[in-house]
Amino acid sequence: MGVRYRLLWALSLAHSILVVEMSLIQLKKVSVEFPIYNSSSRSLKNRVLSIATGGKIERRSDGLVIVRGLDNISLTFQDGDRIGLIGHNGSGKTTLLRVLSGIYTPTNGSSVIEGHCVSLININLGIDPDATGRENIRLRSAMMGMHPREITEKFDQIADFSGLGDFLDVPFRTYSSGMQLRLAFATSTAVRPEILIMDEWLSTGDEDFKERANERMRELVNSTQILVLASHSRQLLEKNCNRIVWLEHGRIKMDGIPSEVLPAYFGN
Amino acid sequence: MSIEVSDGNESNEVVQLGPITGVMVAIRDIAEALSKYRLAVIFGWQDVAQRYRRSRVGAFWLTLNMAVFIGALGLIFGTLFQSEMRHFLPYVCAGIITWSFISTSVSEGCSTFISSQGIILQVRMPLFTHVMRAMWRNIIIFSHNIIIFPIVAIAMGFQINFNILWSIPGFFLLCVNLTWIMLILATLCARYRDMSQVVANILQVLFYATPIMWMVKALPGHVSHAFIQWNPVYHFLELVRAPLLGAAPTIQDWSVSVAVAVIGWAFAIVFFGRYRWRIAYWL
Numbered sequence: 001m002g003v004r005y006r007l008l009w010a011l012s013l014a015h016s017i018l019v020v021e022m023s024l025i026q027l028k029k030v031s032v033e034f035p036i037y038n039s040s041s042r043s044l045k046n047r048v049l050s051i052a053t054g055g056k057i058e059r060r061s062d063g064l065v066i067v068r069g070l071d072n073i074s075l076t077f078q079d080g081d082r083i084g085l086i087g088h089n090g091s092g093k094t095t096l097l098r099v100l101s102g103i104y105t106p107t108n109g110s111s112v113i114e115g116h117c118v119s120l121i122n123i124n125l126g127i128d129p130d131a132t133g134r135e136n137i138r139l140r141s142a143m144m145g146m147h148p149r150e151i152t153e154k155f156d157q158i159a160d161f162s163g164l165g166d167f168l169d170v171p172f173r174t175y176s177s178g179m180q181l182r183l184a185f186a187t188s189t190a191v192r193p194e195i196l197i198m199d200e201w202l203s204t205g206d207e208d209f210k211e212r213a214n215e216r217m218r219e220l221v222n223s224t225q226i227l228v229l230a231s232h233s234r235q236l237l238e239k240n241c242n243r244i245v246w247l248e249h250g251r252i253k254m255d256g257i258p259s260e261v262l263p264a265y266f267g268n
Numbered sequence: 269m270s271i272e273v274s275d276g277n278e279s280n281e282v283v284q285l286g287p288i289t290g291v292m293v294a295i296r297d298i299a300e301a302l303s304k305y306r307l308a309v310i311f312g313w314q315d316v317a318q319r320y321r322r323s324r325v326g327a328f329w330l331t332l333n334m335a336v337f338i339g340a341l342g343l344i345f346g347t348l349f350q351s352e353m354r355h356f357l358p359y360v361c362a363g364i365i366t367w368s369f370i371s372t373s374v375s376e377g378c379s380t381f382i383s384s385q386g387i388i389l390q391v392r393m394p395l396f397t398h399v400m401r402a403m404w405r406n407i408i409i410f411s412h413n414i415i416i417f418p419i420v421a422i423a424m425g426f427q428i429n430f431n432i433l434w435s436i437p438g439f440f441l442l443c444v445n446l447t448w449i450m451l452i453l454a455t456l457c458a459r460y461r462d463m464s465q466v467v468a469n470i471l472q473v474l475f476y477a478t479p480i481m482w483m484v485k486a487l488p489g490h491v492s493h494a495f496i497q498w499n500p501v502y503h504f505l506e507l508v509r510a511p512l513l514g515a516a517p518t519i520q521d522w523s524v525s526v527a528v529a530v531i532g533w534a535f536a537i538v539f540f541g542r543y544r545w546r547i548a549y550w551l
Contacts, residue, residue, distance in 0.1 A: 034549055044460035098548075102392040105287040105545035121390050128314060130321040142310050143391060171321075 023115030023194040023225040025077040025100060030109035032070040032095055032250075069095035071250040072109075077226050084241035084258065085230040086265050092250040093230045094199065097121070100228055101197050115194035115225065118144055120202060123188040124180075133168035133175070133183055134159075140187040154190045161216065162186035163209070178206065185213060189220050196224040201236050234266045287545040294541030301396035308397050312404030331412045338364050338416065345481050354424045356483075361420045362512040363480040366505055369410040370446065371471045376402050377450030378457040378464035385551045395547060396540075399450050403443060417512060429514045438507030438517060445504060445529050448536040455543050458550040478502050500528050 070092050077083060087093050098104040099111060101119040126143030127136050137158050141151045159168055162182045164175075172180065185202060202217060221227055221240060231237055237244060237258060244261035246254040254261045301308065320326030341364070342357040349356070377399070381388065384398040421428055457463045478501050487493065496502050503524040510517055 037550075042459075042461045044463050044466065047460070098389070103389060103548050105548075107287060117392065119390060119392075122386070125386060125390055126311075128318065130318060131314075139310070139314060142307060143387070145304075145307075145391075145393070148306060 022079050024079075024112065025075070025114075025195065025226060026112040027073055027075045027099065027106070028110045030070055030073045030099060030106040030111055031068065032092075032099060032104055033107045034067045034069055036065040036067055069250055070099065070106075073250075073252060074109075075245065075252075075255075077228070079225045081243055082221075082227045082241045083229065084237040084244045085228060085247065086232070086237070086244060086261070087247035087253075091247040093247055095250070096247065097197055097199060097228065097230060100195075113195070116145070117195040117197065118191050118193035119197035119199075120188055121197070121199045123184045123202060127172060127184060129173035130171055132171055133162070133164055136172050136183060137162075137168075137187050140184065141190065144188065144191050146191065158186050158190050161190075161212075182209065189216050192220070192223050194224060195226045195228070196221065197228045199230045201229070201231060201233070234262055237262060289542050289545060291537055291541045293544055294537045297394045297540070297544060298396045298537075301394035301400055304394065304397065305400065307393065308400035308404055312401045312408065315401070315405045316408045328412060330409060331416060334365065334368065334413050335416050338420070341481065349482065349486060351483070351486075354426060357424050358417070358421050358426045359483065359509075359513060360481065361417055362509045363505065365410070365413045365417060366442075366508045367475065367478070367480050368413070369406060370442070370501065370504060371475070372409070373403065373406045373446045374449055374453065375464065375468060375471060376406065377446075377453040378467050380450060380454035381458040381547055381551065382461075388548055388551055395544060396451065399447060399454055402450060403447055407443065427514060428512075431511045431514050431516050434511035434517050435508045438511060438522075441522070441525050441529065442504050442507050445525060445532060448529070448532040451536050451540055455540060455547060458547050459543075474499075474501050478505060480505070500524060503528075 073096070085093050085096065095104065097119065099106060100113070101117050102111075102113050105111075123140075126140045128139060131139065137155060138151055141154070141158075142148075146154075162168075162185075164179060164183060167175065167179065172183070175183070189202070202213070227240070229237070229240060241258055244254070244256065244258050244265075245252060246261055246265055254264060316326070319329070323329065325332070338357075338361050342353070342360045345351075345360065346353050346356040380398050380402045381395065384401075387393070388395065388398070418428075420426075453463070453467060457467075477495070478499055479496065484493070484496060487496075497520075503521045506521040507517065507525055510521065
């Protein structure tokens, strides 16, 4: 038993050294259904009462509503894919992003996600307004799954990029909103994930910083193996994506190269 | 988005692989959380550090509150029961500090997933991490509060002996038990939001039913001791309190606690494995 495990372990180690890890996202016939709970179905008391009364009255007035967020989606993303996600509000973009980042488990179908995945949706997550800039760099980095060693390595670079200087030692809440954004941006873009998921492009600040920020974003995007970007900006999608997925009512309406899908969606 | 109203019988035409559930899901989640223990540690510290940033005494505010509470209750009940203060006050002190650790852990366990909603819906990390964070935060606060005990003991001239060392493994076993309770409650409360009030009620009753403010020997002779012996919280409490008061731990306390831990964890893993995938949808 022990020998076999050690052999397996050695094999998997050799595998990870010899084979350059490829990232892969594979969704097969994925559907996501949300039960929409009202306050009454959220209640244990009502649940118990409904069992006691045979469940008839409750069910009629309760009528558990199920919303299908995604319907029968099959997609395969591989290394080098730069996917743009388009669709109107409520078409299921956010839900799909959550499935892709492994937060929602599909209620039907199967999903395989291989590779370290980071989603930059809310770049302020993990930040504590009362902590100093320095502490917040660490907190935010940890929230994105960075190892302490990695944080220490990148700390100076992040601090430098934020351009906050001595302000790093005062509490985050005293910053102007521009400065707060800079810190969050500088820290969030220091990750180097294999799969990057974004809801709209991150851009920030005054003209001077904007230029540097865009530069840094491009750097980040280029270093990832798979990029998934949900956006409403045609220009942005044209510039960054080599494949566009158009969602409507939780289904894929079109899936193809930007020059085909974008005119169909945005009009000529 | 297409909306449909289910009429009770859920028949899907397309038979497909549903979400993967089962014991392995739970074990993988917990193992991953343990290997990424730093996350829980950092953010658990962060929760406590927040209190320090707002005032210089920080979490010791709670300790101060607790000291006043213990002093007042000790005096009132000590006088009522006509107990000897030298023994009664350290007893109440150790009891209340341990109890408040148990009860805040359990009641914060209820809100663990709900209050981490923002993180759970945006970052993929093991869900057990959030439970570990709450546990760690409470351990830090407990270690603030426990400082009261030696002060009371010295002030009362109470003898402490080497049995006190037993409280360390005892405390560890207590934490092992609390984490499975918290894991189950966090999952349950994400689905049934009124569950936390039920838990608060149960805790209130347990506070009086468990010998914390009163001593076992104060129980009248005709009352059966069964309701103490069958109360697992009493044994949890004794794991820490008895050694603090200088008594060697009893085999009964330890065996009950170990048994509860094993059964509880087995149940928690099955339960968590079954419902883990739904938690994000419930939030």
